[in-house]
Amino acid sequence: MAEHGLIAPQGLSNLAGIQRVVEEGTADLEPLIVETARIYLEQIIDLSSRIAKMEATLKQEAAQSDASSRMMTMPGLGPITAMAVNRH
Secondary structure: OHHHOOOOOOOHHHHHHHHHHHHHOOOOOOHHHHHHHHHHHHHHHHHHHHHHHHHHHHHHHHHOOHHHHHHOOOOOOOHHHHHHHHHO
């Protein structure tokens, strides 16, 4: 998008703004660019949703172990690391 004059802030929190610009047509983008942007936005939204579901599952699994639960109280230590350390 930057190659076509549309500079957007990074991060999922800015996704709605990018989507709005693409859909409203205010950026004067060529139709092929708009369609490509739509494809990318759909992929980002889908992957973000799938990742969130996986993270929720990981948290549930880690919470079932007392050791993992205690480890996750440490700053910077999440469910993946807690489960990996707990398994060895």
